[in-house]
Amino acid sequence: MTTPVSAGVAQIDITPEVGTKLAGSLWPRVSQGVQDPLYVKALVVESEGQQLAMVSLDLVSLERAEGDRTVALASEATRIPPERIVWTATHTHTGPYTRKRQSEHINAEWLAKLSGRIAQAVADAQANLRPARLSRLRAFHFALCHNRRLAFKDGRHVNTWLLANDCGVQSVGSAGPIDPEIGMLAFDDPDGKLMALFFTYALHTNANFGPCFSADYPATVAKRIAKHFGDQAATIYFPGCCGNINHCVPAGAERRDVVIGNLLADAMIPAIEKRQPLPGPFALNAAKREITVPYRDLWVDMEERLAKSMYAPKSCDYFREAQKTLQAEGKTQADTILQAWHIGDTGFLSLPGEVFVEWGIKIKQASPFPWTFPVELGADSLGYLVTREAYEAGGYESLLSLGTMIDVAGVELMVDRGLGELRRLHKMAEKA
Template structure:
């Protein structure tokens, strides 16, 4: 590898070196990781590499290595770090080694039905060490810069909520699957994605003091594209493309300079446990995109980011790591007995189907019981990096980015180990592949919360600054609600919580039941100047999958108004009511004190609003609400009559009598997500309750 030499005699505080070493297998056939069952490959389609960047200042040296591998176990990486530390001036604890998560690389880790290839382990270990040593030997004075952009069209949620009447069976023979990957291939079977996407493409670039590119470390949350083994997938193609662009741009700006020939481009894996490239909202059953086209398009976005980066040379370095004890979700006695019987019948052969895979995994988890995982936080000037050894959901990455002490924060997953999926705790009750106990998804339910907490503490340590509490901004629509002095106001913007925070100032926080998901995109007004949030910030909401948010409210008077944004995920022909989205219980044993607002299914006109008061007949509106569309609903009670308005229209959609029993005052329970018979299946947001009856004109002004 040729080394770029700075022509300036100045000594920069920051020094950077980079190198690429192939990690191709030396023996064929080789076992390939990334599938449910074991498979082998006999040819190399694209080279798999270890791409290393070494950073140094007067006090600290750090190595960042990204390897074209599906996942690599901690024991292998600890050995590689110790060996590299013995050959360099870099402490083992200052080494970050991550996998790209290509599903077409040689297997270095036993997971599901695939064992590690024992012949390959010494090869990948040695090549990682060689990459670190080579990168350190190339250290030279350097500058660093940061850039990022949003690329939403190239990533999407792959894990969707299934309808409550369409549960799927798990590998243990039980109907527990309420959410799963790729469930949206049949859209009538699902109610919506289980979480948010993270479309940020971020980049840390390094150049010499003369502006010659050294290395580019990019990060994006997209699981993998898919290729034939052995292949680095789109990660390798992207890395080569962005490096080529950097070289061409330098040559254009400096036509008389020697052309740089050793630029290292790197694409690290962002938080992609629930992410893939297919957008099921627009999917038509065809997949015409090629891996080359995808990688080139992504590199095109990255090139624009790279061209706008500004650099600094006074970036100091800091790095810390934490070891966290974790328990595995081990099988109970009956499941262990079931698993042991299947494994005994298998003998020494590999699993041949999903049932055998998870039976063996159950036995292995029982034998392992617990483990220790490694998380890291590091700082390069005003840039931060956090790492997890897991397949991490996009929401987890957003938690870290939004709360990091530094705005410029990158999250790299599958680093320093291969400890499986860590769904946020609220995802576990929904089941599905990402939660089935195995080495690939076996950590305790609280693992994600513990990892986020440890990483935020680590980021505080390396930056010397406190974390930033996430607070959703107040746009004009939000301020209008606050100006009317609500009794309670739930913005439903939590990233994780046991309560829905009341932002009215009255401390009427709502208790969140299981079956509520967080931080999905919420309603957005057509008028760009009249939004719930400021600027381009995404308004956040909750998705309800048989859960509720409820609170007991002490309220006087028989006049009130309630506004809420609703988004129905259920097909209108699935059941008699698509769902009840708001309920009020007067606190007495009488059914007359209860009323519910919802959207009709097969009863009444499908999709219209519905109001049921006590034991009375359900009253229906006239305007069908489309599935998967946001509507702002206002319900107004002036004592004896109840009016319902859609999207601020002055003409009520429903107008009906309300009994005194259904409008008692005192302590009353308000519930988002409806009643226990047909809870809401979809999103809800921006719920506010007022102690006054709004006029139609006031509703129009508030909701338009």
């Protein structure tokens, strides 16, 4: 059996200096140490003369301008076309600020070097290309996460971390589902040793939330995979659609991100051990689509929404100030980008924000590929991409903030156009 497929991986430490402010909450925190390093990780796959680069950044998010600059540098260094270099942020809540709207909290010296480091990781991964065999596999974990919005009898949705501020109205259950599937692609060398593992799971990487830099639970998964399969086994994580999904691990003696990572690894390792390489070669293709999406009504009266959200007064002030900032900018829409790609019969679609799990499930159902892994925070960062029901019911993700402003109509357009790109790629693969 000929398998003219190659894969290469690389990672570069992008951890800023201690003292850099941490993003991931309404208010900045000053980093006090490093619990585990932050990395850019790159996976380059080659089949039938075509190359594709998948890049994961241990950051809460990255805006399009910085991402476009990075892709241009990486493409220049590797000759991989820009549309075939796809990237996402892992959304760790213990990483540095990158959002220009909060520039006063950014470590400017660190950010100035970021694009070059990311491009170097892609070039290193390309240089590390060697023959590989691909397996697609999956596992499940149901007990780690919950839909973090609770529905109430008066129609509102309240976030689970705000339930201590009792609204006095009866709850009528969870406001939405979870997605328990752990999607994986494994790349083995010709001797059957694991070279690289891609995985995706729909769970917010906010389990650590401490005062030190941390890549959260994906870092623990990576350590477990390397310990079990050898140090040559690199792990790259892309976040699933988890905008409304939080963990449900109680505080204890061990860090919660470590608990989650170990439990995920416990579910993943048996599936990896049973992997069966697929016959190659595989068609590889990718597309990026420019799209313009409308903002929400920036002049909406937020007071009723804030009151029903159950946020404390100080936090409500944050949202009021954010609304004023957005109004002063005078923008009514955003130009952003969608990423669609496939490796054989496995499709991927990334949306540029924190995507509600309902959209991820819809993408899986509607995709023409037999297997599809939806990805959030790809190619840009436009905040929460909610459903129409969620916007009308309120809650944190439906409030205007410094990072969230896209109207539901824009989200619906993203999903529709993104699925259109997957269908186009699928037709091209069928004709090949």
